[in-house]
Amino acid sequence: MQYDSNVQNRLRRAQGQLAGVLRMMDDGKECKEVISQLSAIRKAVDRTMALLVASNLQQCLTEERTKKPEGGNPEKVMEEAVRLLVNSR
Template sequence: MNADTKKRATMRIKRIAGQVAGVQRMLDDDRYCVDVLTQIAAIRSALDALGVELISAHLETCVAGHGTGSEHRCAKPMSQEQLLAEVRAVLARFLK
């Protein structure tokens, strides 16, 4: 993941953490259930957007750039079949 992607992801996750803390405050304040559920839906949407951004970055750098030196430093050497299997597994987990 490049520095720009990491910065955007970090900013997003901090916003999401704030939203989760807000839900906790709503529960502590005994807020109306529908309002709490609306905030939970917003958190799920924000997590999905973060996931899409990270998957896109992975596809651009680690998959399309496989073998070019642009992969993440922790990426394992893989054959094309292994790489595709990894992408399928990640997508299957993400889309559940």
């Protein structure tokens, strides 16, 4: 699977935020501030996962339709995508 540069950029941004949280902890910042930043990181990663599953679903559905003459089994692909999202929490 090819990954969109948008997805990779989102993860790099989250990586930078996480490095910032580690600096905050080293600097002895208040717990409330650290938790707030961690919450923002979690939200960013959750959104990235949803974007990744959505684009993966689209790609898988397209592949499923083209590789099988009868159109494949798009329901199976969608069930797997939903399972991925549900299990991610």
